[in-house]
Amino acid sequence: MNKFSDESVYSFIEYLQIEKNYSEYTIGFYKKDIEQFSLFMNAQGIDSFKSVEYFDARLYVTDLYSQKLARASVARKISCLRSFYKFLLREKLVKENPFVLVIQPKAGVRLPNFFYEEEMRILFEACDNSTLLGKRNLALLELLYATGIRVSECSNILIKDLDFDFATILVKGKGRKERYVPFGSFAYDALQGYISGVRDELMKGKQQHNYLFVNSRGGPLTPRGVRYILSNIIESASLTGKIHPHMLRHTFATHLLNNGADMRTVQELLGHAHLSSTQVYTHVTKEHLRKTYLNHHPRA
Template sequence: MEYLQIEKNASPFTIQYYMDDLDNFFTFLQQENISCLQDVDHRVIRLYLTRLYERKLGRRSVSRKISSLKSFYRFLERNNQVTVNPFIHVGLPKAAKPIPGFLYMEELEKLFEVNDLADPIGQRNQALIEILYATGIRVSECRGIRLPDIDFTIGTMFIKGKGNKERYIPFGRFAEDALETYINDGREKLLDKAKSSNNYVFLNARGGPLTARGIRMVLNKIVEKAALTVHVHPHKLRHTFATHMLNEGADLRTVQELLGHENLSSTQIYTHVTKDRLRHVYMNSHPRAED
């Protein structure tokens, strides 16, 4: 656990998953009367995988358990507890990658039109939804934004993401206008209700920092006001940001950096093409598509 916390800088959730996976594996070893970690070989691993599939676990769950055990045995090797990593050649089951849901511009426009910009809460909600779409940041990243993180002179914000990884993200004029209106007016009025001052950008109705759960509730209310029939969650705005960027010609590496993805494969799920984009490219590219 110390290795995961200090050297790997893993989140509490990741550490808990690792511990659960190891507990599960140790229980299996106990049931099979295997008392030494050195005795784990390809036959033991094959039996373990069989037990996992008998429990009807999905491919993603099995992949995570294998990854946890690979990492665990790497740690044991490094500390001279074992001489070989029996999981090193175990392949991960390929998980199906569903196309992420996203919003079309017509649906987005409805979300941008429902907030009362004369009201502090309405100003906050407008700034919130503009920033989520303009930057593609995660809810956890959004709730952590502080006033010094925003640089209006060059239109960027400093974001601390997963594993304390840091990046700068630009934002456009619509997000800038919404943010300035909220920070200079609505936020000040919300902060007046608080017992103590804070420099978080997004505040709740009592002037305290808005939580991740609070952001989801805000978005649900905006969707309800816009009378949209589609389910919209904050991560769908992240999906929408990435999809729209790629459909408009942004390169994959740039989108990867903006999203804060460590691996390019995480960004590649957004390379699906919308029907509108498909038709646009076809009509402009095929010699006999139009006059």
């Protein structure tokens, strides 16, 4: 890529960081998708982003399908490049958006995986409550399950964001949007125990800061650190199947809906901008009801 292209990508990434406030995890996908498109441009002899036309965009999508990528992956890459060119148009660096008319494939409904209540009990028991780090891990797990917050949101929590009088937490979500989320008695007790008897010990003799969760060296716990801890807890619990830390967020939403919570409330708690993002969990609850019916009705 030429200098023009490099500067364009740099400006776009800066825009995602500063104006859109996207996480490094999300930005990483944007970088990867643009880099992949740049390789395609090189192969086609296209020397700059402003030289790309609608035909080139269609050809690129055809190339993606030839790689046997999932529809969701193709849709994400198209969406990324459409956003990239929308930014370049805004900055008057290109004259048209070649991806604006490219049709995105419809992704099939993919039901989010979640933990059953018995599995959650096993996860909590996997935290060694006799050690400082075990108590920290329990507080972390309790808070994530109690609130359904994202891993990236969890790592940004400050001590002052907790209100123990009302058992609520101020969460800073995507796009600098803030929301208050309540937490229950189990998370309350675990957090109180962690703050009063663990956090200060882990930070003893270290540089002081106001982040709620700290690592073994007393520094702020990063999103990667949170994922590492959760992965270790899941591994220690010896649960089987395909498991990832984001399942705690899915579990929070699914358990609320299974126990009668209305969807609008769950949407607000999750920090979803659109109700459609929350509606996927209705598929989970319907499947749960169907399995319960088939397993227990005498004429099922």
